Amino acid sequence: MSPRLSRYRIYSFAGRLLFKARQARLALPFLERAVELNPQLGPLHTRRARALMALGRWEEAALGFQAAVVLDPEAMHAWTGLATALANLSRWDEAAIVCERASVLGSRQQVYRPPEPRPAS
Amino acid sequence: VIVSVEIPAFKGEWLQRCIDSVLYQSSPNWRLSLLWDGGDDSSRRVLEKLQKRNHPKVTVHFGPNRGIAKSRRFLSEHSQGDYILPVDDDDVLPFHAVERLLSVAEQKPWAALIRGQRRFIDQEGRLLDTRPWFPFEPRHYQHGMVTDLWNHCQPYLIRRSAYDRTTGWEGFEDMRQAGEDCDVYLKLEEMGSIELVDEVLYYYRVSPRQASVALTKAAGFEMWRRLADKTIERIGLPLRRVSENPPFVYERAERPPSKLEAIDFVFLADGDSARDAAAGSLRAMLIHHGFPGDAVHVVAERNVTALNDALLRTRRPLVCIVDDTIQGASAEELEVLVSSFDEHDLDLAAPIVRTADGSSVAPDASFTHRVRASLASRTGWEAADGAAKTTREPWLHDHFMLLRREVVRAVGGLDDGFRELPVATVDFCLRAVERDFRLAYLSTDGYTAPGWPAIEPTPPDLSRLHAKWGARPEIWDRERVELPKPEPARK
Numbered sequence: 001m002s003p004r005l006s007r008y009r010i011y012s013f014a015g016r017l018l019f020k021a022r023q024a025r026l027a028l029p030f031l032e033r034a035v036e037l038n039p040q041l042g043p044l045h046t047r048r049a050r051a052l053m054a055l056g057r058w059e060e061a062a063l064g065f066q067a068a069v070v071l072d073p074e075a076m077h078a079w080t081g082l083a084t085a086l087a088n089l090s091r092w093d094e095a096a097i098v099c100e101r102a103s104v105l106g107s108r109q110q111v112y113r114p115p116e117p118r119p120a121s
Numbered sequence: 122v123i124v125s126v127e128i129p130a131f132k133g134e135w136l137q138r139c140i141d142s143v144l145y146q147s148s149p150n151w152r153l154s155l156l157w158d159g160g161d162d163s164s165r166r167v168l169e170k171l172q173k174r175n176h177p178k179v180t181v182h183f184g185p186n187r188g189i190a191k192s193r194r195f196l197s198e199h200s201q202g203d204y205i206l207p208v209d210d211d212d213v214l215p216f217h218a219v220e221r222l223l224s225v226a227e228q229k230p231w232a233a234l235i236r237g238q239r240r241f242i243d244q245e246g247r248l249l250d251t252r253p254w255f256p257f258e259p260r261h262y263q264h265g266m267v268t269d270l271w272n273h274c275q276p277y278l279i280r281r282s283a284y285d286r287t288t289g290w291e292g293f294e295d296m297r298q299a300g301e302d303c304d305v306y307l308k309l310e311e312m313g314s315i316e317l318v319d320e321v322l323y324y325y326r327v328s329p330r331q332a333s334v335a336l337t338k339a340a341g342f343e344m345w346r347r348l349a350d351k352t353i354e355r356i357g358l359p360l361r362r363v364s365e366n367p368p369f370v371y372e373r374a375e376r377p378p379s380k381l382e383a384i385d386f387v388f389l390a391d392g393d394s395a396r397d398a399a400a401g402s403l404r405a406m407l408i409h410h411g412f413p414g415d416a417v418h419v420v421a422e423r424n425v426t427a428l429n430d431a432l433l434r435t436r437r438p439l440v441c442i443v444d445d446t447i448q449g450a451s452a453e454e455l456e457v458l459v460s461s462f463d464e465h466d467l468d469l470a471a472p473i474v475r476t477a478d479g480s481s482v483a484p485d486a487s488f489t490h491r492v493r494a495s496l497a498s499r500t501g502w503e504a505a506d507g508a509a510k511t512t513r514e515p516w517l518h519d520h521f522m523l524l525r526r527e528v529v530r531a532v533g534g535l536d537d538g539f540r541e542l543p544v545a546t547v548d549f550c551l552r553a554v555e556r557d558f559r560l561a562y563l564s565t566d567g568y569t570a571p572g573w574p575a576i577e578p579t580p581p582d583l584s585r586l587h588a589k590w591g592a593r594p595e596i597w598d599r600e601r602v603e604l605p606k607p608e609p610a611r612k
Contacts, residue, residue: 059246059247060138063145063213066141067141069145071145082216091321094215097215098216
């Protein structure tokens with residue numbers, strides 16, 4: 001792996017730590033750097049978009065989620081994030097289309113089902 | 122099929138968002154071209170950074186400030202792709218814009234331009250609940266966009282093949298090269314149809330730095346006035362502006378009386394044998410009466426492309442498209458036709474043509490209800506007193522048609538997506554009706570077509586016609602108007 005690509009992991013890790021510590025403003029530069037180093041990785045865009053969303057930067061967040069769903073169309077979290085960001089921008093038409101696509105995807109993906117209750121002994 | 126998204130970049134504040142909205146489109150069928158038009162430092166930095174990424178689908182150009190029209194022209198000349206999607210540097214595309222526009226383009230291959238809806242967003246990208254100043258409405262047809270210039274806006278997808286036949290992006294020098302969008306709309310309308318998609322496919326950012334703020338409302342009106350006047354002159358439309366101040370009003374201008382010498386004749390023949398056999402035809406009569414040779418054009422093959430080529434060669438104000446087998450016409454009868462044409466102030470007309478069994482050729486009434494294109498002979502075309510009727514109709518047959526040349530210019534000739542002439546002619550007539558030209562069957566009698574062919578249109582042609590006009594009953598199901606009987610012809 002090239003040093004450039006491996007470095008993104010460090011930035012991404014730092015960004016995730018800070019974001020989990022509710023420090024979105026501090027996390028964002030790290031996540032942005034990670035995306036810059038490896039722009040083809042969908043989850044990096046999702047993490048950056050979440051930080052942007054936490055800061056109320058909805059339009060940039062929407063574009064970040066958009067990047068994530070294009071790079072990884074199966075990423076359900078990115079689809080739901082995109083719908084949330086668009087709804088916060090009042091872009092309802094687009095949000096409705098995103099929700100529709102996410103629901104199609106959701107029906108295809110394996111859905112978690114709670115285990116059957118054990119029969120009473 | 123590739124869409125070339127073209128962005129002249131001048132302002133950097135929202136440029137990254139604009140670029141990201143293209144980079145992450147749901148469809149992969151796009152290429153992005155950007156031109157730094159001597160704008161602010163921030164826009165240059167964004168583009169330099171993008172260039173360093175070496176994205177295989179992105180091309181970045183740098184140049185001095187040249188204005189919006191020249192920048193768009195540069196980008197269109199230096200890009201490839203079957204379609205052009207112009208985007209402004211501060212706007213954004215919804216994630217499915219390219220996908221949706223391409224899908225409509227595929228469904229409507231006759232469209233020169235496909236237009237969608239837009240919504241306004243604020244500087245943070247939030248939707249603004251404001252009434253759009255460019256409405257998205259059904260077109261207010263009066264010879265096309267000329268009097269409907271205010272009803273246009275982004276987004277618009279331009280078919281490259283149609284754009285290449287225009288003179289391209291052009292703006293007004295005294296208005297910072299603006300007006301290029303309206304101008305290209307008007308020019309593209311002469312190359313093909315404009316189709317509407319009633320979906321939001323563009324977000325237009327409202328900010329104090331937007332170009333339309335710098336260009337005042339008065340300048341906008343002045344721009345529209347100039348563009349409309351220029352187009353009326355270019356096509357030769359029968360319109361006259363009757364107001365000096367907006368909203369501009371146009372009325373139909375009077376034309377000078379037509380003369381036989383002002384007609385170019387286009388004869389439809391089926392190879393040399395048909396031409397030789399047409400000794401008693403209208404063409405023979407014209408030659409006999411000493412009509413100038415350059416007024417007679419013969420189309421050796423009965424197909425759309427050949428007829429379009431012939432129409433391009435015409436130079437006179439009127440064009441008469443005639444089947445080479447039409448018989449019985451004399452110079453006097455032609456004069457009656459032209460005189461009747463003038464009296465009813467028509468733009469396209471066809472005389473009643475009799476078949477061998479004496480019935481007349483008329484539009485098949487079932488066409489309007491089932492969108493069929495059979496123009497068969499039928500009886501009952503006469504009025505109760507036995508005289509032939511003169512009626513306004515939405516389409517004419519392709520065997521004898523007199524039309525003004527501006528009609529050909531305005532609709533860009535026949536749609537060469539059709540295989541057969543009868544259906545292409547129906548489509549041509551409907552496009553003329555859409556642009557408010559007047560069509561009628563004239564009751565001038567005396568023309569016969571001994572061998573009227575019963576052509577059944579091919580399924581692909583019918584499907585195309587249905588797809589194109591099926592949802593437009595306001596064009597093909599107009600009430601048929603019976604015109605008053607014409608006065609006796611001038612002799």
